[in-house]
Amino acid sequence: MSDTRRGRTRSEAVRRAVLEATRDELAAHGYDKLSIDRIAAAAGAGKQTVYRWYPSKSALVAECVLDGYGFPATTPVPNTGAVRRDLRDWLEGFADHLAEPQSAALIRASTAAAAESDDVARRFYDHVTAASEDALTARLRDAAPTARPASATAAAEALVGAMLYRLLVRQPATPEFLDSLVDTVLSGIQGTNGTDSAGTQARDLTPDC
Amino acid sequence: MSDTRRGRTRSEAVRRAVLEATRDELAAHGYDKLSIDRIAAAAGAGKQTVYRWYPSKSALVAECVLDGYGFPATTPVPNTGAVRRDLRDWLEGFADHLAEPQSAALIRASTAAAAESDDVARRFYDHVTAASEDALTARLRDAAPTARPASATAAAEALVGAMLYRLLVRQPATPEFLDSLVDTVLSGIQGTNGTDSAGTQARDLTPDC
Structure with missing residues (x-):
C-alpha cells in the first residue's frame, strides 16, 4: 500500500469515527448541546480537522444523515x-418521526x-428528497x-412543505391537521384536470367576493 | 443618568451597530461568506460580545430580520x-423575493x-409567520x-410550505408551478366542506386503484 x-x-477511518461520534453525541446530548470538541476527542481526531471538514454543526449532522448514520432518511410511500x-x-409516519425529539432534531x-x-441542499435533494417527492407524486397521479x-x-x-412548515414553527402535526391536509390536497388534485386553466388563467376557480 | x-x-447602541454592520456585510459578501470578525470590527464591538449575543451566523441574521433590518418580513395578502x-x-411576490439572491439568503x-x-422559531412564529398565515387563512376562507x-x-x-420547500431544494418557483399550486389548493379547499370526512374518515375521497 502506498503512503x-x-x-x-x-x-x-477518521471520517467514519467522527460521524459515529456525532451520532452518539446527538443521542446523549441532543443537537443544541452538541459539542464538536467532544466529538473530535471521542473520534481521536484533531479539532481543526473536524472544523475543516465540517464548518458548522449543521453540516456535520447533515453528513451523518446523508451517510445513513442515525435515522432512515426516507420512508417509502405505501x-x-x-x-x-x-x-x-x-x-402519519412522518408526523410520528417528528414527534420523537431525536428524529426532530x-x-x-x-x-x-x-x-x-x-x-448540502443539492446533495439532500439528489440523495434523499427527490426520491420521496417522486414516490409521492406517483401516488397522487394514481x-x-x-x-x-x-x-x-x-x-x-x-x-411535504406543510409538514416541514409545522416542524419549523414547532406546531404538532395533529391527526386533525393530517386529515385536513390530505383531504384538501387530494380534493385539489382531483378538482384540477388536464384541461384546467393553469398557465392561461382563463378560468377563475374562486368566486369574486 | 446612572451608570x-x-x-x-x-x-x-452597540447592538444596533452590530445589526447594521450585519446588514451591510450581507449586502457586500452574502450569507455564506459573512464574517462575524468583520462585523464586530465594523460595529466597534468586541468579537466575544458578538459571539455571546449571537452564538451562530444564523442567529445573528435572524435577529436582523426580526428587528426589521434588511427586508420587510411580511407582505400583506392583497x-x-x-x-x-x-x-x-x-x-408571485414571494417568488420574486426568493429570486433575488440577497432576499433568498x-x-x-x-x-x-x-x-x-x-x-428563534418561536419569535419568528409570533412576530412574522403567524400574521401571514392568519391573513392567508382568512383569504382562503373567503x-x-x-x-x-x-x-x-x-x-x-x-x-407557504410548498414555497419554502422550493427554496430549500433550490428549485425556482416558476409561473407554471405557482399556477398549479394555487389551483390545486383552491380547488382542494372548495372541494372539502363543513360536512366532509376529515377526522372520521367516513368518506374516502380517492378511487381505490
Missing part, C-alpha cells in the same frame, strides 16, 4: 391500493444545513390520472 | 375581491435559525366559506 493510499484509508389511506399513513439540523449551504403532471408535483410539494 | 442606565444605552388572483399575486438564514433554535376552519389552515400551510 498516499494509506493516508486516504486513515482519513476515511401502496395498498387505497390512495387516501396510503398518503394519510405516510404523513436530526431533521431540523438537516433543514438548517440545507438552508445554509447550496452544496388518485387523479387526468390531472396535469405539474398539478401532481405541486400537490406533492404542498404535502 | 447602569448609561451601560444599558451603550449596550443597545384583497381585490378576486381570491385566486390575490393569492396568485401574493405567491436572508430567508434561508432565517429558516436555518428557526430550524436550529426553539427560541374562497370557500363553508370549508371547515382546519381545512383553511391546512391550505394556507400547504401554500
Whole structure:
C-alpha cells in the first residue's frame, strides 16, 4: 500500500469515527448541546480537522444523515391500493418521526444545513428528497390520472412543505391537521384536470367576493 | 443618568451597530461568506460580545430580520375581491423575493435559525409567520366559506410550505408551478366542506386503484 493510499484509508477511518461520534453525541446530548470538541476527542481526531471538514454543526449532522448514520432518511410511500389511506399513513409516519425529539432534531439540523449551504441542499435533494417527492407524486397521479403532471408535483410539494412548515414553527402535526391536509390536497388534485386553466388563467376557480 | 442606565444605552447602541454592520456585510459578501470578525470590527464591538449575543451566523441574521433590518418580513395578502388572483399575486411576490439572491439568503438564514433554535422559531412564529398565515387563512376562507376552519389552515400551510420547500431544494418557483399550486389548493379547499370526512374518515375521497 502506498503512503498516499494509506493516508486516504486513515482519513476515511477518521471520517467514519467522527460521524459515529456525532451520532452518539446527538443521542446523549441532543443537537443544541452538541459539542464538536467532544466529538473530535471521542473520534481521536484533531479539532481543526473536524472544523475543516465540517464548518458548522449543521453540516456535520447533515453528513451523518446523508451517510445513513442515525435515522432512515426516507420512508417509502405505501401502496395498498387505497390512495387516501396510503398518503394519510405516510404523513402519519412522518408526523410520528417528528414527534420523537431525536428524529426532530436530526431533521431540523438537516433543514438548517440545507438552508445554509447550496452544496448540502443539492446533495439532500439528489440523495434523499427527490426520491420521496417522486414516490409521492406517483401516488397522487394514481388518485387523479387526468390531472396535469405539474398539478401532481405541486400537490406533492404542498404535502411535504406543510409538514416541514409545522416542524419549523414547532406546531404538532395533529391527526386533525393530517386529515385536513390530505383531504384538501387530494380534493385539489382531483378538482384540477388536464384541461384546467393553469398557465392561461382563463378560468377563475374562486368566486369574486 | 446612572451608570447602569448609561451601560444599558451603550449596550443597545452597540447592538444596533452590530445589526447594521450585519446588514451591510450581507449586502457586500452574502450569507455564506459573512464574517462575524468583520462585523464586530465594523460595529466597534468586541468579537466575544458578538459571539455571546449571537452564538451562530444564523442567529445573528435572524435577529436582523426580526428587528426589521434588511427586508420587510411580511407582505400583506392583497384583497381585490378576486381570491385566486390575490393569492396568485401574493405567491408571485414571494417568488420574486426568493429570486433575488440577497432576499433568498436572508430567508434561508432565517429558516436555518428557526430550524436550529426553539427560541428563534418561536419569535419568528409570533412576530412574522403567524400574521401571514392568519391573513392567508382568512383569504382562503373567503374562497370557500363553508370549508371547515382546519381545512383553511391546512391550505394556507400547504401554500407557504410548498414555497419554502422550493427554496430549500433550490428549485425556482416558476409561473407554471405557482399556477398549479394555487389551483390545486383552491380547488382542494372548495372541494372539502363543513360536512366532509376529515377526522372520521367516513368518506374516502380517492378511487381505490
